Amino acid sequence: MSTVLETRNLSKRFGGFFASSNVSLDIKQGARHALIGPNGAGKTTLINLLTGFLEPTSGEVFLKGDNVTRLSQHQRVKRGLVRTFQINRLFAEMTVLESVTLSVCERMGLGWKWWRPVGAHTAAIDEAAELLSTLRLLDVAHAPTRSLAYGRQRMIEIALALAAKPEVLLLDEPAAGVPTDESRGLFETIARLPREVTILLIEHDMDLVFRFAERISVLVGGALLTEDVPEVIARDPRVREVYLGTSLDD
Amino acid sequence: MSSNLAAPPATPANGFDPGPLRNAARWHRAEYAFWVLPVLAYFVFAENLSLLSQIAIAALFCLSLDLILGYAGIVSLGHAAFFGVGAYTAGLLAKHGWGDPLLGLGAAAAIAAATGFITSFLVLRGSDLTRLMVTLGVAVMFYEAANKLTAFTGGVDGLQGVEVKPIFGVFGFDLYGKTAYWYSLIVLFIMFCLARRLVHSPFGLSLRGIRQNLTRMPAIGAPVNGRLVAAYTIGAAYAGVAGALLTQTTQFVSLDVLSFSRSAELLLILVLGGTGRLYGALIGTMVFMTAHHFLSGINPQYWQFWLGAALVLVVLFARDGIMGMLQRLHAAGRKAP
Structure with a gap:
């Protein structure tokens, strides 16, 4: 190895x-x-x-x-090389799907794109949704991150890292x-x-x-x-x- | 980079509706209604067109602060620096024979953007307090420079002899301020639409990410400094266009375009209206300017008393401003019809 x-x-x-x-x-x-x-x-x-x-x-x-x-x-x-944090560092006001999509967008190199709305980048959203599905977070995809229980926020902490592949x-x-x-x-x-x-x-x-x-x-x-x-x-x-x-x- | 997670970017899982995010950037009915207001205002308040123009210009200026404060999270007490740079750019051009309005706007945007780009490196580091002081300091330097360079700027007497040509060589600026109003309003609308695209884009999302959790952004691969420089530069360009509009519609540049009170008042208006919402900047400006107009009519000396009271109430009880209150009322209305 x-x-x-x-x-x-x-x-x-x-x-x-x-x-x-x-x-x-x-x-x-x-x-x-x-x-x-x-x-x-x-x-x-x-x-x-x-x-x-x-x-x-x-x-x-x-x-x-x-x-x-x-x-x-x-x-x-x-x-x-990607990490998670011991104390959650999340995007409290974003929905779960938004925050994971943000991470996916950065990985796809879309972070500087300013003309088309996030919603038009369907590949990024689909991938974020797929990841949420794997992590069993899909049911809270449209909930604001801050509204979730701590255990699920901990999963989002990991989701953000995984979205960076x-x-x-x-x-x-x-x-x-x-x-x-x-x-x-x-x-x-x-x-x-x-x-x-x-x-x-x-x-x-x-x-x-x-x-x-x-x-x-x-x-x-x-x-x-x-x-x-x-x-x-x-x-x-x-x-x-x-x-x-x-x-x-x- | 290799594909690690066995997840192909394929169809979302069964029964999941990504609609709310897909359609987040669509125009809401209330937005169309909102933009009818300034058109109606033209007919209803036909004697007050110069006030209406001032509101449109101030709204654009406030929008520029919202981009850097409300989205990128950079607090500033010196945003008038860019407004002033734009105002003097357009004024000096028009004074020296380049009075075409659109040329003036473009030049003001470019020079204000360059100023923003250069000074952005000063606000990258440090806490909110540091940023407040740095932006304040930069603006004070610009003010005093314009004050001192009388041969160039007219100093405290202001820049005289600004001659603005008709727009497209056709629409001259008239005494009643009709052209000035439509011009200001159309520029505001176009700039607003651009800002709206920007905040709903992946770039805009990354700015919100920076504001909500600065330290997480590098850990998901985002170059935070680059994004902040870009946001600050864009905000400066917007402020420059607002300043140029003021020059062109009043055919004059007063030294107070660079004043501290202009920066402070702007921050106040934005907080009153609600940061990070675009419409907060517009509504805050409308409410503020209208209140200013009427209250100062009732009591010219002490009207700011009520302004202070409103600010204290908003910051204590409705931190997300007028726009935030409206959104909460709307949400509550939906839950209990």
Whole structure:
């Protein structure tokens, strides 16, 4: 399997504090890779560095072999690297269909078109509707985003990312704040994504992580502690110690 | 980019009606009715044509602020800078022998757009407060520059000797302001139709996206800065055309086209009417100018008292302005017929 996303000695310093320190990751094409670690381990910082939301203090990011360290966020999205946010970042006043259509339009390169109305770009609307159907959101397509329950808003967070047709999808705690019964459905949806989409997941719920991930990287204090298949990670005494003062068996 | 999701851009799922989004840009009956009003006004208020022209021009100016504030979310306290640039462009051209009105409008739009483009880079970064101060600062500089360059602009005495030629060489500007009114109204209508296309397009949708969630837009692949520069430039061009209209219909440029009070009043009118709705800008201007006319007739010194009161009430109790209230009334009426 070829590498699709790679970091080399990626570091981010805030004043005297290293939020990421010398992180070298290698994520294979089609991977189901999870990133775990205690609070403050720098998981979200790493996602921010990967996507260009933050600029690294040192180190590099490679996407499909190209150095993208200096590219802006939207340029990386155009190259197939797309993320979701830990805290919803949605278009509250738009309908669900409008907001997903917006994302589809941007991917199709229609964002500068100003003459024909959105409604005339039927291919974009149809694709957005198709995506909503896959995510079982079609029944609320014309409802304003802000009017939906949190669990469904969380699905829109993912829908916006999927509309960008990611090759690498970075999910930052997709089930955060979602009731347990709903988070199962959410993860089933994620699990059904085709293998062409490489997934890097941050998640707190160990149950979900161990069910979903095929490889796990453990971050502690901004640095990579270890990386392996779930069975090995689960037995690793260092991981148990630093990460799970609680327990992996919860 | 390869097609990852097994979803072909084919037919939407069974029973789903994408109609509300497909037809979102269609003209509503109320819109046709709205545009009959200024035509009726021509006959009903035939003695007040100059006021009506002022309303049309102010409405276009307000529309220009709505494009950048209501859609792109850029707050500005210095939008008069572009209005003034347009006004002086048209005035100087007409003074020096290029008095063709349409040429004046085109030149004003181009120069105001160029000014907007250059200054847009100052408002890309920073919070709303920063933007308020930067736009205010830029406008103050323009004002003082025009004030100082008396040989060029006439300074506080205003620009005299503006001679505007007949439109298409046929329709001269008459004493009663008939030509001025139709000219202003038709330009407003055309510019409105263009703005309406723009806000309903994918570009317009992306501006709404920027206003509603600035930080999400890059994450779905949108170049936010480019869009903001474009929106600001277009808004500036619109303001420039409004300024040129004022010059051409009054054959004079007063220094106060660049004044702070013009920018502040504009913001007030837009908030009163309702931001991000196009018609909010138009209705806000109509209500404001009419109220101004009557209230200042009743009490020339203190009429702004009522204006202040109206503004406070709108901001506290109807944040989406007059247009927002109308839309809510309409929605409520539909639910309980």
